[in-house]
Amino acid sequence: MSEAVRNALERRFLSGELSDCDVVFCVEPEHACCAALTEPYTLCTQADGRVLVGAPLPAHLRILCDGSELFPAALERWRADAADAGGEGEGGSDGGTTEARPAKRQRVTAAAAGAAGGPERPQFTVGLWAPGERRLAEALLRFMYCGGLRLHSMADLLRARPVALRLAVEGGVQACDGGVRAALAAAKAAGSEAAHAAVLDVYHCRAVLPEPADAAGADPTGPALLQDVLAFCREALAAHCNHVYPDAATPDAAAAAAAAGAAAGEAAAAAPAAAGGAGVAPPAAAVAAAGVVVPVAAVPGATMGEQPGGGSGPPLGELLAFAFESVEAVFAAHSTYNHLRSLPPQAMEALLASESFATDDEASVLLLVAVWRGADRRCDTPAGQAAVQRLLRNIRWPHVNDAFLLLCAPLVPWLGMSLQRAAWLSVYGRAATPEQRAAMERAAAAAEHSHFQLDAPGHRAPRRPAAGTMTVNLQVQVLVCVQTTVPLSRYVFLARGFTWHVCVVRRGEKLGVALACLKDVYGIPQSTPMGVAFPGQDVVLSVLGADGEVAHSVPCGSANGGEGIRVGSAGTPLLLDWEDRAAEGEARWARYLRAGELHFRVEVRS
Missing domain, CATH: 3.30.710.10 (Potassium Channel Kv1.1; Chain A)
Structure with a gap:
């Protein structure tokens, strides 16, 4: 036209x-x-x-x-x-009908x-x-x-x-x-x-x-648009946070901050007044001049996750939670994973304080902190270690599952979790009434258990929103490769504080899909025994057929008949049926293939 x-x-x-x-x-x-x-x-x-x-x-x-x-x-x-x-x-009502119009x-x-x-x-x-x-x-x-x-x-x-x-x-x-x-x-x-x-x-x-x-x-084009919009938001927020909070935790900056001593602390403390009063975050220039990293919560009159330099916009933590969605979404895409690892400590602190950031279990938030910590060598400096400890104060320990709390957390040195505190938190998390929890807190305070950190923001925070179902698509070429040469192919997801892999394994002449639980993120030696873990209470691993319906499924949860998986190993595989034993390559699994891919699903219901 x-x-x-x-x-x-x-x-x-x-x-x-x-x-x-x-x-x-x-x-x-x-x-x-x-x-x-x-x-x-x-x-x-x-x-x-x-x-x-x-x-x-x-x-x-x-x-x-x-x-x-x-x-x-x-x-x-x-x-x-x-x-x-x-x-x-013309005809009046004599020839009419009584049917609905x-x-x-x-x-x-x-x-x-x-x-x-x-x-x-x-x-x-x-x-x-x-x-x-x-x-x-x-x-x-x-x-x-x-x-x-x-x-x-x-x-x-x-x-x-x-x-x-x-x-x-x-x-x-x-x-x-x-x-x-x-x-x-x-x-x-x-x-x-x-x-x-x-x-x-x-x-x-x-x-x-x-x-x-x-x-x-x-809405067939909606999911792709949503992913493009969220990807833009993650990239823009990461750049914005690094601009507003220039990282002063580098080794050279840390040495300069130590030499500055009390003068740096006074400059940081005076920043709110220079900015125009209480409730306003210190300008980035003032913080950089002081040579220190000042968490938002440490500034008098400021609130956790407050939008820097203003106060009229949405909290920074809610913006980050909107863009990054959940712990599981962070690990679902490599670009999302890298954007989160680039966030400065203050932004991570605001994200963990948000009420909108979803996860399957609070232990998975700890896994996120471990990944963020391992991405930057500056976390080994005193300033970096202090930033990690501030993040840990936003962990909602009463909502961490017992398996992780008792078997894994005491073995990770930087978590600072003693066996005594882990056992106390396990009982505290199962307390049926607020009165029982209050009595336990009074007893802990009377015993001077300051390392229990009962004053931490995360101690009384409610449970985070729950995450949902994850579907993984596996190209048929990978099946052929596994069937001929490669013994294992892994696709990662997170659950209950552990890294889980959906594995395609070979059992004789057959192939199967299984779950494996790893512990390498926390730096725990592989030889350390840690018992059995579950990805959730009600978890189902399913292989989908060519029609998109469930062809095979097996329960994997602690409350729906799952057998549990030893930490550091793989569970029993869910074996695939051959369409034609005499066929070669991808034709053997024709009953499962949709658009040339095998689809399997991990459904975490609770």
Whole structure:
């Protein structure tokens, strides 16, 4: 289509020129209670409870019907209703039927249609969830006319996307996706400040972001867009945190800080006053000049996870929890893993203090700290060790599972967990009432067990949100390789503080899928016996068939019949059946292959 034709069609939009129908916007009944919150248009409540938003919009049947599959169906209903109304007017009620008429969700009542131009002019209803969506719906209707989406801000593009899904606008969702990606690319090119501003825009619109892959439903492009948006947010936040908190924990900076002595401490303590009062984090320049790393919680008047330099934005910890989602998500992608390891101590401290960061078990958060600690040699310096100890104060020890708490934690020197404290925490975590926990705390305080750290922020914090199901795709070439030469192929996930691998193993001539539990992240010698561990209470390992349904499954949890896996080894494999023993290569496993891959799933229910 030429540009001149596009411009001519766009000029017809809203003009009424040669229009042959009308579009009426109304708030859906289940959302009508919120209609008074926004008034960009005149609102009118009808007798049936629907809230009309603004005046009808003149439109053109051919363009609407070509641009969305909803309008042809609505037009057929309107024609059928018009024919029924004409028949009733001529023949009265003698020849009528008692059958239910079609739903009226996508059209207005006959009275409203007559008021807007008579029954001979079709009138369609577009349902909104809020009055402010009319502007977005109009932009999508304009897109039907000219093929251009006249929305530019991140908020508008993200909020228009679910409207495009509901209206089934052909190409509308893809146009929104392209606009979001273009906005992210422009923000990234403009620098760290613009990128951080884009992160804030995305965070404020997080309720309308697409669903993850396991709940995408009728939104096939949504999961990919969500991953692109979160990847941008992680990269931008990592850069922002390293800019706001320049790392002074390097060996050279640590030596300079030690030489500065009390002067550095006074400079850091005076930073809030210089910044303009309580509740404001010290400027990055003041912290860098002092030669020390000052945790947010150590600044008088500041709160953990507070947005640096402001106070009006969302807490830094909540931004990080939104971008990194969960402990499991951190290890699901190499780029996510690297972005987290690059975070400065203050950002890690804010993330661990967040109430939105999800995990299967609090012990897995410890594994995250271990990985972050091992990524930087500066953690061996006094400043680095102090930063690690601040992170450990945000660990919610009463929610760590007993297997990790009693078998692993006392063996890791940098955790500072004695057997006495581990046993006390195990009993404390199982206490049935707050009164029992309070009595245990009083007894520990009376015995002067200061190393129990009862004043730590994580001690009384609630359990973190739970994570869910993990699906792993294995290319068929790996199966062939394992069957011929390689004895083991591993795909990592985290559970209950241990690194677990989904292993493809060979048993004679057969192949199987098994779970293996490793302990190398904490620096514990492989020869140290540590007993049996479970990835959860209700865990199922499944191999999926070519149809996507479960072909084989085995329980692996402590409460659903799992046998347990010795730490440092693999469990009993779930063997695959050959489709054809005489076949070669991938043809042997044809019953399992979907798009050339074997799919197996680890479902952690609790």
